[in-house]
Amino acid sequence: MSDPKLAPPVPAPPCDPSRSLTPAGPARAGAMPAGSTMRAIQDRGRLVVGVDQNTRMFAAPNEENGELEGFDIDMAREVAKAIFGDVDRVQFKTIPPGRRIDVLLKNEVDMVVDAMTITCERRQQVDFSAVYLEDALRFLVPKHSKVQSLDDLAGKYVCVSSNTTPERRVAESKAKVYAVSDRTDCLVALQEGRVAAAYTNASLLESLREQDPKLEVTGPKTVEEVKGIAIPRGQDDFVRFLNAVLERMKTDGTWQRLYDTWLARSLGAAKPPATTYRD
Numbered sequence: 001m002s003d004p005k006l007a008p009p010v011p012a013p014p015c016d017p018s019r020s021l022t023p024a025g026p027a028r029a030g031a032m033p034a035g036s037t038m039r040a041i042q043d044r045g046r047l048v049v050g051v052d053q054n055t056r057m058f059a060a061p062n063e064e065n066g067e068l069e070g071f072d073i074d075m076a077r078e079v080a081k082a083i084f085g086d087v088d089r090v091q092f093k094t095i096p097p098g099r100r101i102d103v104l105l106k107n108e109v110d111m112v113v114d115a116m117t118i119t120c121e122r123r124q125q126v127d128f129s130a131v132y133l134e135d136a137l138r139f140l141v142p143k144h145s146k147v148q149s150l151d152d153l154a155g156k157y158v159c160v161s162s163n164t165t166p167e168r169r170v171a172e173s174k175a176k177v178y179a180v181s182d183r184t185d186c187l188v189a190l191q192e193g194r195v196a197a198a199y200t201n202a203s204l205l206e207s208l209r210e211q212d213p214k215l216e217v218t219g220p221k222t223v224e225e226v227k228g229i230a231i232p233r234g235q236d237d238f239v240r241f242l243n244a245v246l247e248r249m250k251t252d253g254t255w256q257r258l259y260d261t262w263l264a265r266s267l268g269a270a271k272p273p274a275t276t277y278r279d
Helices: 037-044 071-084 096-107 164-171 183-193 200-209 238-250 254-262
Strands: 047-051 092-093 127-128 133-134 137-142 158-159 176-180 199-201 216-217 225-227 230-232
Touching: 037 071, 047 071, 047 137, 047 254, 071 092, 071 137, 071 238, 071 254, 092 096, 096 127, 096 164, 096 200, 096 230, 127 238, 133 200, 137 183, 137 200, 158 164, 164 176, 164 199, 183 199, 183 200, 199 200, 200 216, 230 238
Parallel strands: 047 092, 158 176, 158 199
Antiparallel strands: 127 230, 133 225, 137 199, 137 216
């Protein structure tokens, strides 16, 4: 029998997906600390990064030379620069959104940079850097559509990438899930009339909208999602290292330069996201 004089247990604080580990102190490129995750990457000679290859502005082949380019690609190159002193010491491995967790669990890549939303659920499987981009969940629809929320799509098919936050939200609504492996498949499904809307992060939708002037992005602009670099669990030293790289990028103007180069034209002006740490 419990003692009535004992205070009830204090509930655990709610998870805040945006909070990460405090950045590590400076480390000289090419001289990573012995025994660290970064030293293992340095000794291998390349950083292996999982990315998308079909999302303009984030990660897509250059039309002239076929090289991957975009905001996420340049973010990965900055990490390579911090480890090796060379932005080209990266091996990019293209993966569909639905396999991002899988390739990390199997240690097939050192990290995933794919506008990946940080969630408490995902933190049970992988670790994340601090936030490097904030975003809203919106809809890609034919022009003049009146869709503004999932309630407006009750009984209709909504295209989402499989194993993503938007897929879960559609499944919890009265709309019907139309899941695809690649984001560009949503553009095709929408153009062919198989779905009433595509639903994901506004930044990703804008990359699709640019390919079809008959479409537009609608819905609330409230920030609901925060993006981070995902890595295998148990590598706290790498999380702290990545956070130090991000802090440097935010303070020396690199983040702003990359954002203005790749995203500002479609998403409008923005400043580096605020960072909070849990230790």
